[in-house]
Amino acid sequence: MYTYEMHCHTAETSKCSRIVGADLIDFYHSLGYTGVVITDHFFNGNTTVPAELPWAERVELFAEGYRAAKRRGDEIGVDVFFGWEFSIRGCGNDFLTYGLDIDWLHAHEDCDQLHINDFCDLVHRDGGYVVHAHPFREAGYIDMIRLVPRKVDAVETINACRKPFENRMADQYAGNYGLHGFCGSDNHRGPLPKLAALGLDFRADSVRAILEAVMRDEHSLHLYDYTESGALLEVPNEKIFADPS
Ligand SMILES: [Zn+2]
């Protein structure tokens, strides 16, 4: 099995991340992951990129975390791909975006300002994919759970940082609407109590190839307990989606 981290953040680009791109790749390399998709917070989220700069400069700064990760990946043999996390500003509703590149961002000035429905339509028009990250996350700053089932391609049914109940609700939501399941660690710091991995039976040459496999349901979802010695132990499904009672 080839394993991929589909959701993580670098300190170069995401204000809330505590780990730089190169170290993040070293971490996943030590665990035997095949690839990592860098999904830093976009301009409508917790970004390090100043809002007042011209668009082209902002996009270049935005790419820094990914580029640092990619350089390290090229050195040590981890496939590093580009994506981003689009947010409804201030609402805590987040959408992982895959299959479009830095040039696409350059060509779509102010796309961070789009309504979520229009953003999803634009991404799809250009061959990209949108995955709803942790749709049932609960937190003090989130005023509502907001679902857009007709606009997303997949749902993060396993987020390594969310509670079993939140993942269980996400899994039921995906099942009810026939949306593909997806997983990510939402990693902001390297070692976490749990880690997610998306599994494929082939080595993907692009992030688009990963998403195409997801659309065909030719992927597997995994959650691992991360032990102090650095070993990964697979968490069984009944524990991932444990009943809250
Ligand atoms: Zn963050």
Ligand SMILES: [Zn+2]
């Ligand atoms: Zn995230």
